[in-house]
Amino acid sequence: MATDTGFLRATYNLLGSIRFTVFLLLTLAAGALLGTLLPQGMSQPEILMRYGPQRAHWIQLLRLDDLYHALWFQALLLLLGTNLTVCTLNRLPKTLKILSRKENEINPERLLKFGQHATFATPLALDQARSAMEPELVERFGRLRVLSTSPSFTAVAEKGRWSHWMLYLVHGSVLLILFGALLGSVLGFKGFMNIPEGESTAQVHLFGREQTVVLPFEVRCDRFEVAYYDNGMPKDYRSDLTIRSQGEDVEKRSIRVNDPLTHAGVTFYQSSYGSDLQEVELSLTKADTQENFRVSLPFRRPVALPGTAGDLQVVEFREDFQGFGPALAIGLYRDDQEPTGSWILADRPDFHGNRVGDYQVQVLRLDKRSYTGLQVKKDPGVWLVLTGFVTLLIGMGLSFYTSHCKLWLVAEAGNPTSRIVVAGRSNKNSLAFESEFNHLCERLRLRLQAR
Structure with missing residues (x-):
C-alpha cells in the first residue's frame, strides 16, 4: 500500500514539474518542426519514391506523414494539458491565501x-x-x-487584487487551445472528393490514408464551369453544389476558390477539377499480319479480344502524362502468358511506344466526364483554439500591465x-x-x- 502511495505521489510530482513542462514543449516543438518540413498527406507510393524503403518504414511507423493524427503526438498534447492542470492546482492554494489575507x-x-x-x-x-x-x-x-x-x-x-487571476486565465487559455487541438486531431479529418456533374456522393477520401469517411449527408454537383485566360490558363472555376439529407435538398450554394461552403461543421473548398474516363475506342493492328480491328473498352472493365483467348483492360487514365497529354494504361491478359501492358498516348497516334503485346494501338475516341475536385475539412476544435488564442492574448496583456x-x-x-x-x-x-x-x-x- 505504501509502495502504491509512493508511486502515485511520484507520478503527481512529475506531472506538476516545470522540467517536465519544458521537456513536453521541446518534444512537441520538434514534432511540429518535422510536421512542417515533411509534406503531410502523402500516399505510400509517394513516400517510398521520395525517401526509399528504410526511411519510409520509419515515417509510416511514426506516422510522420500524418503527424497531427499520430497517437504519440495526441498523447503529448494530453500530457501537456495534464501537466499544466497539475501546476495550476499546485499554485492555487498560495494565490487563495494571498487574496484572503487581511490585516486587522x-x-x-x-x-x-x-x-x-x-x-x-x-x-x-x-x-x-x-x-x-x-x-x-x-x-x-x-x-x-x-x-x-x-x-x-x-x-x-x-x-x-484581481490581477492574481490573470495567470489562471493564461493557463486556462492554453488548456483551451490544447483541448481544441486534441479535439480536432481525434474527431476532425481532411480529405477530398471528386464529384462528376449531376452525381452525388457522401464519401470523403482521406489524404495519405487508404481510408474514407462517410458524411451524414450527400453532396451533389449540379454544374461545373471553368473560365480561362487568353493563354489557356484557368482563370476561375465554380461548382454549383447541393447538400442532400434524407432524400431532400437542404442547401444550395455555388463555391469558388477561397469561397468555401460549410455545412454541419464540414467545409468544402474548391481545389481542383478534371475528367473521369468512361469509355475508350481503340484501333488495334497486329504487328505480324497487319490485321486491324476496333474495340470499345469501358474504364477498368476487361473486354475479350476478338478471335483470341485474351482480355484487354484500361487500368488507369492520366489527363496529362509527363507533359505528353492524355494517356491510358492498358493491360493485355492471356491465359497462357504473363500479363503485359503499356502507357498509350492518346494524342500521339504515330508514337512507336503505343504498343501492347504484339498490337500497335491507336486511340480513336475518349469519352470523358468532367468532375469537380473538392477539399473537405472538418475541425470541431477550431473555435476552441481561436477562443483560446484571443483569451491568451488578453490574459498575457493584463498579466504584464496590471x-x-x-x-x-x-x-x-x-x-x-x-x-x-x-x-x-x-x-x-x-x-x-x-x-x-x-x-x-x-x-x-x-x-x-x-x-
Missing part, C-alpha cells in the same frame, strides 16, 4: 522596513489629516479600508505634530509602482499643507 492591525515600525515608505509630520489633528488624505487615496485606489481611528488612525488601500498594489497608512497623534507613515508594495512592475508611490506621497504632502 498595522505596526508602524514594520512599515519603515518596506522598500517604498515615507514619513512626514503635520500640525493637523488626526481627523483633519484623515479628511485631507482620504480623497486622494480613494481616487488612486478606489476604496480605503479603515482598521482603527483611535488612538491612531490606520487604514489599508489596494487595487488590482499588478496588485497595496498601501498601508498610519497617522499617530503627537505634540505639537502628528506623524504620518505611508508604505506600499506591488507584486509586479516595481519601477512603475515606485514612481506612482512617490507621486502619491507628494500629493498627500500638498493636501496636508493646504489645510
